[in-house]
Amino acid sequence: AQKVTQAQTEISVVEKEDVTLDCVYETRDTTYYLFWYKQPPSGELVFLIRRNSFDEQNEISGRYSWNFQKSTSSFNFTITASQVVDSAVYFCALSTRGNAGNMLTFGGGTRLMVKP
């Protein structure tokens, strides 16, 4: 069975602050994929990044960066110099090769509020 835990249910920061969203996962599969999605108030989930279990290289995309550590089963997401437009709910998700198809296990989500 898979499990994703996002311990931070809500984070509030002031614009331009850096913020890190934590994600811890559990799986017995050796091949798996980790995702981050953003859910703005409009409702749809917007894909941000995918990482496979064999690629522990950290990634940076503009103000966004991701830190994947298999040793601690964590896949944390950092927003540098946060902006009001970053306000949304962020979900970490896991899928495994063992699933015959596309089935994501989501964490509970972290609501990020960026105040001006």
Add this chain to the structure above:
Amino acid sequence: KAGVTQTPRYLIKTRGQQVTLSCSPISGHRSVSWYQQTPGQGLQFLFEYFSETQRNKGNFPGRFSGRQFSNSRSEMNVSTLELGDSALYLCASSGDGYSGANVLTFGAGSRLTVL
């Protein structure tokens, strides 16, 4: 390129009724997945269809069912509605492949309220 389209966006039903939600995937995508999002349970996987066949099923009662048509459009049906079925139902589509690596593209959801 059009995204994933879900209809209706909002609907209100009463207990005991049934409801059908529709999802049109991105053109060329053959996989359609459904998720239920509630404040209490979060995002939970309902089922996935690929080429008109159910490929995966989550842990939901038989009142929840779905199907996929030859043009990859999908519908989900909930019969004998209960108050706890009030939720945002999200549909997602993806390309071929079944390794778990596919990126899902989500629609804006259908928000169901059961009174």
